[in-house]
Amino acid sequence: xxxxxxxxxxxKDRMDRLGVRETTQEDLxxxxxxxxxxxxxxxxxxxxxxxxxxxxxxxWWKKVPAKLPRTKxxxxxxxxxxxxxxxxxxxLLDGMGLGYTMVLAADLHVRxxxxxxxxxRSGPTFNAGSFHSHEQLGQDYPTYPMPAIKFHNPWVIxxxxxxxxxxxxxxxxxxxxxxxxxxxxxxxxxxxKQVNFPGLWFAKNYDGTVEAGTPLVTAIPxxxxxxxxxxxxxxxxxxxxxxxxxxxxxxxxxxxxxxHELREGRK
Numbered sequence: 247x248x249x250x251x252x253x254x255x256x257x258k259d260r261m262d263r264l265g266v267r268e269t270t271q272e273d274l275x276x277x278x279x280x281x282x283x284x285x286x287x288x289x290x291x292x293x294x295x296x297x298x299x300x301x302x303x304x305x306w307w308k309k310v311p312a313k314l315p316r317t318k319x320x321x322x323x324x325x326x327x328x329x330x331x332x333x334x335x336x337x338l339l340d341g342m343g344l345g346y347t348m349v350l351a352a353d354l355h356v357r358x359x360x361x362x363x364x365x366x367r368s369g370p371t372f373n374a375g376s377f378h379s380h381e382q383l384g385q386d387y388p389t390y391p392m393p394a395i396k397f398h399n400p401w402v403i404x405x406x407x408x409x410x411x412x413x414x415x416x417x418x419x420x421x422x423x424x425x426x427x428x429x430x431x432x433x434x435x436x437x438x439k440q441v442n443f444p445g446l447w448f449a450k451n452y453d454g455t456v457e458a459g460t461p462l463v464t465a466i467p468x469x470x471x472x473x474x475x476x477x478x479x480x481x482x483x484x485x486x487x488x489x490x491x492x493x494x495x496x497x498x499x500x501x502x503x504x505x506h507e508l509r510e511g512r513k
Contacts, residue, residue: 280409281346281434281467284402293351293372293400299464300343304419307332307342325501336505340512342417345466348443349459350374351400356424358452364393374398374458378444389446395425397443397462404438409467413443416461424449424456427463434467 283296310333314320321329332338354374357365368374378394380387387394403411411434415426427445434441443462482490497503 276406278406280406281411281465282404283346284404284438285400289351289372289400294349294459296346296348296401296465298343299345299347299416302347302349302416302461303339303342304416305421307338307418323501327501334505336509338418344417345412345464347416347461348399348401348463348465349461350397350456352458354397354456356395356447356449356452356454356456358392358447358450361389361392361450364395364447366395372398372400375456377447387446389448392447392450395445395447397427397445399440399442399462402438402440403432403434403465405434405467407435408471409435409469412466412468413441413463414466416464419461422460424452433470 285293310331312331312333314328314331316328323329352368352372352374355367356375357367364377366375366377375398376396378396380391380393383390383394385391405411410431412429412431413427414429416422425445425447427443432441445462493503493508
């Protein structure tokens, strides 16, 4: 009753004068998290959770020294300073820290016989994996005729309407030589259901455990309407070329121009 009375009093003309606007579906969608990970009650505090990707930075990158030793033979930059290492390459760090890393939820024992047979087994709490026969992938994939492994994921991923999730192998992780999960995109706004992660298995005559907590994929939510379907290839205009030249000149006059002045700060 009260709701109808308010609506009758707040005509469009009155709303315009008061600066009030009607709530739209877009307003309601904005209240939904861009991405959320949900599990069934029995898995709470049992299985390992997804984490922001910056918490799973590649181990080799962590070991890179912040600075090269200041010795006579150390390489120098154009300003005469000790050359920076990959540790100071923020584009590299920004890429590795994008999205959310999903890890293997429970220990998974894998045994392979040559490159044709695979057996996977996990504990009784959670079935952490299985495999696809090679017939499902044809004969041209890199590890043929080895079956493809399939890691089971207990997490339901739900995104805001209009958002999908890109799943890629953890960026710049080179330590994992046994397998690599395949990249895929799922419309997780309309398909809020567990998504498993198939992967190529490289290790022949393997008999060991892929431990819980092993990074599997990085989940990166994105708005579908922001991804262009078409691209343009052209010659730069004079103004655009001038901008490129100005950036180059600035980089030649002071270091870290991109890092300190052009790159948007991260929250």
